[in-house]
Amino acid sequence: MKRLIETCLCMMVLLLAVQAQPAKPRSARTNLLVSTDWLAKNLTNPKVVLLHIGQTRKNYDTAHIPGARFLLYADLITSRSGVVNELPPVEKLQQLFAQVGVNDDSRVILYCDTQGLLSARTYFTLDYLGLGNQAALLDGGLEKWKAEKREVSTIAPEIKAGNFTPRLNPKIIMQREAVRDISWLSVASDQPVTLLLDARQPDGYDGSIKRPDLPLSGHIPGAVNVYWTQNYVSKEAPTLKPVAELRKMYEAAGATPDKKMVTYCWIGMMASHAYFTLKYLGYDVAMYDGSFTEWAKSEGAQVVTGKNPK
Structure with a gap:
């Protein structure tokens, strides 16, 4: 019995050690x-x-x-x-x-x-x-x-x-109901399996921009922010940054290789570029096509203002 317990404890330690290892970057496409x-x-x-x-x-x-x-x-x-x-x-x-x-x-x-x-x-x-x-x-x-x-x-x-x-x-298109569930889990967990990525400018993300056509401002709870133009070397030269630099930028925002990513913006334009870039980097990625416009107009929609995801 003692040996069985020791074996189980060893297996648990090994499992935790494996889980503690950072996920390896996926191969770029x-x-x-x-x-x-x-x-x-x-x-x-x-x-x-x-x-x-x-x-x-x-x-x-x-x-x-x-x-x-x-x-x-x-x-x-x-x-x-x-x-x-x-x-x-x-x-x-x-x-x-x-x-x-x-x-x-x-x-x-x-x-x-x-x-x-x-x-x-x-x-x-x-x-x-x-x-x-x-x-x-x-x-x-x-x-x-x-x-x-x-x-x-x-x-x-x-x-x-x-x-x-x-x-x-169809799996690359995320509907509002699924985004709502992802948002809830992102707020409830420090290590969500799926992460929302807001590709808008920082003042759109933090709620500084107040659009007259939308009843709410801010971002979907749990979403992190990487403005889509940061994918480029510069605004004047729309050439993607090197893969290693892009990976470092997205991982710093919380988009580690083990996570599935869901991008959104105002109406699915900036989110499309984030979608492409993440797919290029090897991520499992989808897009919320209705984006913040649909979310803000939805009954009972929750938003967060400020620079923090939640």
Whole structure:
């Protein structure tokens, strides 16, 4: 009996020691980001579909990367129950991407002219549709391409319709009810399994910004804050920081590799960039698409003001 007790105690000590070990960083998904050098060498690759996402066609018509197809961002979103920037029906998205030539085996490269926000949101959409592992952002975007004095064009390419078939990935979309449960657990525990990440500017997170269209200000209880622009080397150069630097930044905010992450912002734009960056770093990540706009308008919603998560 004594030996059995000693054995059990040893096993408990070993288990606690294993649990005390910090989680190892996950491998970065380097296929989700391509350099301007890579793109320059692959512009004529028939498998590559290069998409220029814009709020209007003006910038595309003025200068775009040769071979890029234009995709109007407004076609990628809809409004639902008073919340803007929501995903439209799958059938519409399927038709939209097929029209710009996306096939089931395409390598889709995304860029925009708004510091990567529109392309990150488009990546999230493609990930939901099942093409996340075949899509990538152009690191530095059109800004870096132009700064390197690479060739630009005003000619829209001829497009052959694609055969894209969605393979939905619904687990990356977090609904309000699930976010409410995650928030409650984050407040109740010092080591939550799932962590909410607010990608808004600090004065949005702490409640200093009072939006007239929202009844509440502050952040969802338990959420930590990493402003999405901190992913970049600088605002002027929308190139992602090195992997080690990004990991250090997110882990300092509490996003350790063992945690599942759920991003949000005002309407799912900044959160899309945080979503992309965390996925690139290897995290298990989802996004609350309704974000703070939906949360603040919900009956009985709780918020926290100030710089602390709870």
